[in-house]
Amino acid sequence: MIPIRAQWVTVVVLIAGTLTTMTALGRHGKILETKGGHRIIELELAPTKAKAQKIIADWCAAGLYKHALEDIRFDYAFIALYSTTLALLAFVGAHVLMPVLARVAPAVGWSMWIAGALDVVENVGMTIELRGSPSAAPVVYAVSAIKWLLVLVGVVYGVIVLVGIVIVLFRR
Numbered sequence: 001m002i003p004i005r006a007q008w009v010t011v012v013v014l015i016a017g018t019l020t021t022m023t024a025l026g027r028h029g030k031i032l033e034t035k036g037g038h039r040i041i042e043l044e045l046a047p048t049k050a051k052a053q054k055i056i057a058d059w060c061a062a063g064l065y066k067h068a069l070e071d072i073r074f075d076y077a078f079i080a081l082y083s084t085t086l087a088l089l090a091f092v093g094a095h096v097l098m099p100v101l102a103r104v105a106p107a108v109g110w111s112m113w114i115a116g117a118l119d120v121v122e123n124v125g126m127t128i129e130l131r132g133s134p135s136a137a138p139v140v141y142a143v144s145a146i147k148w149l150l151v152l153v154g155v156v157y158g159v160i161v162l163v164g165i166v167i168v169l170f171r172r
Contacts, residue, residue, distance in 0.1 A: 007092060008165070014085040021078045029071045036062040040071055043126055044144040052129050052137035069130055072123050079123075083116030086154035089161045096164035101157075108157045115150035118143050 002010075033039045036059040046052040059068050090109035094102045125140035 007088075011085075011088055011092060011165075014081065014088060018078070018081040018085045021081050025071070025074055025078050028074055032059060032064055032068060032071065036064045036068075040068070040075075040126075043068075043129065043140075044122055045141055045148075046137050047141040049135045049137050052134035052140075056130055056134060065130065069127065072126055072130075075123055076120070079116045079119045082151070083112045083119070086115075086151070086158050087112035089158040090154065093157060093161040093164065096161060096168045101160065104157075108154060111150050112154045115147045115154065118147040118150070122147060 029040050038055045038058055043052060043055050046055055056065075056068075059065055087109040090105050090112060092105075093108070094105035096102075097105070122140055122144045125136045125143065128136045129140065
């Protein structure tokens with residue numbers, strides 16, 4: 001068993017790494033919106049080939065094709081960080097939350113790694129779209145929608161766990 005103090009330190013380090021990477025990724029991808037007219041999430045959630053083609057065409061016209069591919073490559077590090085951070089927070093939730101919420105901790109934790117795997121599939125799909133096959137858009141959209149739903153659940157649960165951690169620390 002990993003000592004509780006090591007778990008807290010790991011949670012703090014992972015949260016810091018996730019937030020830092022998220023900030024860097026947001027800054028890197030900002031040009032896709034400001035110069036290219038679309039954020040990367042718009043390609044993730046483009047439900048049709050036509051919508052994906054429009055986004056890709058706008059990025060290409062702005063000279064951002066390689067930048068979009070680079071943004072997707074940078075996302076892989078973020079996937080590892082956010083999915084592990086949210087998974088660990090969920091597993092810690094089994095120890096700090098009231099029983100009703102603690103019971104779902106393992107399911108939430110494992111689902112964060114499923115979300116990460118779906119994010120990888122999404123990134124591969126977006127790369128395929130950018131490289132000339134925007135007909136992958138409905139698949140990318142479906143995978144992305146499921147991923148975002150899981151991540152939303154994980155973030156909400158993670159915030160509840162952080163509150164639980166604070167309560168536990170103040171009780172000591």
